[in-house]
Amino acid sequence: xxxxxxxxxxxxxxxxxxxxxxxxxxxxxxxxxxxxxxxxxxxxxxxxxxxxxxxxxxxxxxxxxxxxxxxxxxxxxxxxxxxxxxxxxxxxxxxxxxxxxxxxxxxxxxxxxxxxxxxxxxxxxxxxxxxxxxxxxxxxxxxxxxxxxxxxxxxxxxxxxxxxxxxxxxxxxxxxxxxxxxxxxxxxxxxxxxxxxxxxxxxxxxxxxxxxxxxxxxxxxxxxxxxxxxxxxxxxxxxxxxxxxxxxxxxxxxxxxxxxxxxxxxxxxxxxxxxxxxxxxxxxxxxxxxxxxxxxxxxxxxxxxxxxxxxxxxxxxxxxxxxxxxxxxxxxxxxxxxxxxxxxxxxxxxxxxxxxxxxxxxxxxxxxxxxxxxxxxxxxxxxxxxxxxxxxxx
Amino acid sequence: xxxxxxxxxxxxxxxxxxxxxxxxxxxxxxxxxxxxxxxxxxxxxxxxxxxxxxxxxxxxxxxxxxxxxxxxxxxxxxxxxxxxxxxxxxxxxxxxxxxxxxxxxxxxxxxxxxxxxxxxxxxxxxxxxxxxxxxxxxxxxxxxxxxxxxxxxxxxxxxxxxxxxxxxxxxxxxxxxxxxxxxxxxxxxxxxxxxxxxxxxxxxxxxxxxxxxxxxxxxxxxxxxxxxxxxxxxxxxxxxxxxxxxxxxxxxxxxxxxxxxxxxxxxxxxxxxxxxxxxxxxxxxxxxxxxxxxxxxxxxxxxxxxxxxxxxxxxxxxxxxxxxxxxxxxxxxxxxxxxxxxxxxxxxxxxxxxxxxxxxxxxxxxxxxxxxxxxxxxxxxxxxxxxxxxxxxx
Numbered sequence: 030x031x032x033x034x035x036x037x038x039x040x041x042x043x044x045x046x047x048x049x050x051x052x053x054x055x056x057x058x059x060x061x062x063x064x065x066x067x068x069x070x071x072x073x074x075x076x077x078x079x080x081x082x083x084x085x086x087x088x089x090x091x092x093x094x095x096x097x098x099x100x101x102x103x104x105x106x107x108x109x110x111x112x113x114x115x116x117x118x119x120x121x122x123x124x125x126x127x128x129x130x131x132x133x134x135x136x137x138x139x140x141x142x143x144x145x146x147x148x149x150x151x152x153x154x155x156x157x158x159x160x161x162x163x164x165x166x167x168x169x170x171x172x173x174x175x176x177x178x179x180x181x182x183x184x185x186x187x188x189x190x191x192x193x194x195x196x197x198x199x200x201x202x203x204x205x206x207x208x209x210x211x212x213x214x215x216x217x218x219x220x221x222x223x224x225x226x227x228x229x230x231x232x233x234x235x236x237x238x239x240x241x242x243x244x245x246x247x248x249x250x251x252x253x254x255x256x257x258x259x260x261x262x263x264x265x266x267x268x269x270x271x272x273x274x275x276x277x278x279x280x281x282x283x284x285x286x287x288x289x290x291x292x293x294x295x296x297x298x299x300x301x302x303x304x305x306x307x308x309x310x311x312x313x314x315x316x317x318x319x320x321x322x323x324x325x326x327x328x329x330x331x332x333x334x335x336x337x338x339x340x341x342x343x344x345x346x347x348x349x350x351x352x353x354x355x356x357x358x359x360x361x362x363x364x365x366x367x368x369x370x371x372x373x374x375x376x377x378x379x380x381x382x383x384x385x386x387x388x389x390x391x392x393x394x395x396x397x398x399x400x401x402x403x404x405x406x407x408x409x410x411x412x413x414x415x416x417x418x419x420x421x422x423x
Numbered sequence: 424x425x426x427x428x429x430x431x432x433x434x435x436x437x438x439x440x441x442x443x444x445x446x447x448x449x450x451x452x453x454x455x456x457x458x459x460x461x462x463x464x465x466x467x468x469x470x471x472x473x474x475x476x477x478x479x480x481x482x483x484x485x486x487x488x489x490x491x492x493x494x495x496x497x498x499x500x501x502x503x504x505x506x507x508x509x510x511x512x513x514x515x516x517x518x519x520x521x522x523x524x525x526x527x528x529x530x531x532x533x534x535x536x537x538x539x540x541x542x543x544x545x546x547x548x549x550x551x552x553x554x555x556x557x558x559x560x561x562x563x564x565x566x567x568x569x570x571x572x573x574x575x576x577x578x579x580x581x582x583x584x585x586x587x588x589x590x591x592x593x594x595x596x597x598x599x600x601x602x603x604x605x606x607x608x609x610x611x612x613x614x615x616x617x618x619x620x621x622x623x624x625x626x627x628x629x630x631x632x633x634x635x636x637x638x639x640x641x642x643x644x645x646x647x648x649x650x651x652x653x654x655x656x657x658x659x660x661x662x663x664x665x666x667x668x669x670x671x672x673x674x675x676x677x678x679x680x681x682x683x684x685x686x687x688x689x690x691x692x693x694x695x696x697x698x699x700x701x702x703x704x705x706x707x708x709x710x711x712x713x714x715x716x717x718x719x720x721x722x723x724x725x726x727x728x729x730x731x732x733x734x735x736x737x738x739x740x741x742x743x744x745x746x747x748x749x750x751x752x753x754x755x756x757x758x759x760x761x762x763x764x765x766x767x768x769x770x771x772x773x774x775x776x777x778x779x780x781x782x783x784x785x786x787x788x789x790x791x792x793x794x795x796x797x798x799x800x801x802x803x804x805x806x807x808x809x810x811x812x813x814x815x816x817x
Binding site: 030031032035038039042071072075076080081084088097098099100134136137138139141144145146147162165166169170278279280282297298300301303304308309310313315316318 | 424425426427428429432433436463465466467469470474475478479482487488490491492493494527528530531532533534535538539540541542556559560563564631633671672673674675676687688691692694695697698699701702703704705706707709710711712
């Protein structure tokens with residue numbers, strides 16, 4: 030009785046549920062402390078203490094009808110002012126509240142952008158390995174997701190294949206930097222190259238190609254690396270941002286979209302994002318947390334906790350003989366599997382209570398995602414399990 | 424450059440913006456206290472003090488990673504347990520957490536239900552006067568909204584026309600009780616009749632017709648009237664609920680869907696709602712406010728404040744000669760306009776700084792919506808403006 034679009038998703042859901050149940054089964058046998066769940070992306074670092082203080086301040090100082098009430102569907106103007114000032118300062122830009130739409134996380138942001146841009150059959154290009162939800166978001170609006178195969182030497186966009194895959198139907202390109210699952214931050218050179226290809230193809234086909242930079246991990250970066258700002262490279266660009274990772278607030282569904290000031294059709298697009306927020310049923314980003322963000326722009330979680338995890342696990346895996354790029358951001362490792370079949374590798378891993386996600390789930394077989402947003406002590410306890418797993422293939 | 428679906432909406436948006444600008448213009452000339460904005464549905468009654476206490480308790484007692492973290496996309500199980508117990512107690516039901524999906528308000532709930540149920544060209548029937556957003560929600564999934572004309576004698580569903588308009592394509596029927604804009608609560612007799620028609624047509628066409636009762640005003644009722652529970656009338660039924668009105672939290676986007684235990688295809692539908700929450704970009708209802716609701720189930724705003732407003736304005740309009748059903752719930756009056764052209768009437772009203780919404784916006788011309796969720800003192804000050812308006816037609 031459910032819709033055709035949902036039927037397959039419901040059928041496939043049993044596989045996801047099976048994995049979840051397997052985790053619970055293992056925990057019941059071996060104890061939760063001896064099951065190493067590296068499959069999830071739920072931040073384990075606590076939200077900054079400032080968040081609680083900001084909530085208290087708001088509840089004590091602002092009118093409850095204002096704090097919990099409706100506002101413009103694009104969000105409170107004062108909060109959008111603060112965010113634009115923060116970005117102006119960080120990237121030397123000239124944004125105002127008109128460039129900012131508050132969204133229900135990055136997922137909400139991506140959906141209102143695709144609702145705004147896509148006609149049925151329009152093409153959305155993204156780069157493997159890619160976040161699997163892009164397929165669903167594109168399908169919500171009857172678009173077609175086109176995958177550019179991975180360049181596994183750098184995990185930056187494969188530019189030659191991008192050029193080939195752009196057609197007159199290409200409406201959107203999505204990049205994700207720092208990348209889930211590789212942790213790679215797209216370089217200045219890569220963004221320049223990417224932008225020049227898009228400019229060239231816009232001219233060739235006389236179309237508009239919009240570039241969305243999905244950046245929920247922008248603040249989760251190591252070793253003082255900077256994430257370049259896409260708005261400076263390409264006119265028809267958006268940023269999709271979320272506080273799920275940078276403030277460890279994934280359940281609160283709070284983020285924003287930035288619309289490049291130089292974008293073609295700016296006014297209509299800004300208006301459409303506002304309406305899409307309303308009619309897709311978001312109405313507006315949750316109000317209290319909008320106001321919390323307005324007071325927390327210079328607040329971040331302690332990234333060193335993730336860095337310590339990365340270093341421990343990365344060094345151990347390299348010593349074991351894994352091939353892996355050292356991630357510059359996000360909280361995942363994405364090593365090559367020692368056998369070609371990444372699904373078989375993940376099955377083998379379960380024998381040692383290691384729960385991992387095969388690279389095929391990200392359109393990149395022969396690799397595996399290991400999510401290290403878990404406790405340092407648990408990673409330490411898991412190291413011998415990796416030893417035993419690797420020994421299978423020696 | 425924006426999608427075809429959004430183009431018209433963006434074009435029409437200028438009319439809405441014009442009304443908003445007109446309100447601001449009037450306020451700048453006459454002072455905000457002398458402009459009577461009866462057009463909005465933003466609750467003016469404060470959220471109960473309990474809400475603030477519940478937030479403080481949660482922040483002090485529960486782990487921040489749990490309170491602000493991801494959970495099952497259908498919501499925290501303990502909160503869904505509490506809601507099912509609350510409903511079991513209120514309506515003598517036998518629900519469990521499996522029947523409850525936490526949603527981003529009623530708007531989020533309606534969207535995940537329609538995503539779950541609709542194939543393109545499927546028909547959704549609703550009853551005028553109706554909430555205009557139903558059109559957009561249906562259009563999001565390429566369904567077709569079919570409007571049953573109003574029965575202006577009772578403002579209950581027009582049953583004869585309903586029977587005629589059900590086709591093999593009818594997948595969903597939406598009712599809204601207590602109703603926006605009429606304030607009518609659908610009676611036991613009406614719900615029985617409605618259900619028997621749907622049962623009959625399901626058999627005739629060998630289809631499933633799902634009934635959604637959209638109930639954001641369920642707790643905003645007067646004179647001890649009870650809102651009957653749709654789950655007891657019809658197997659294939661859902662409730663869409665929101666705390667926007669009952670707790671004055673419209674900006675927080677928190678509500679739930681109830682799936683009738685006896686529904687056909689229950690398991691697939693429950694699973695699909697869970698996935699739809701995720702892939703439409705809601706991911707989950709905002710986490711802190713889920714937990715707040717778990718502690719606030721027996722809390723309500725002071726409905727007497729709305730009742731006093733209703734009585735003041737209703738009595739005044741009746742004395743002026745308006746024809747109007749006395750609303751049993753919600754916070755709107757929906758009188759007949761003294762001239763046939765309700766849009767002209769609303770234009771005339773502006774001359775006296777009265778901002779009203781024409782019934783045509785709800786598919787019911789010749790009527791007008793007056794939203795009395797504003798201060799009693801402001802309503803008092805506005806009464807002479809209604810006198811002057813009515814005098815135009817004497």
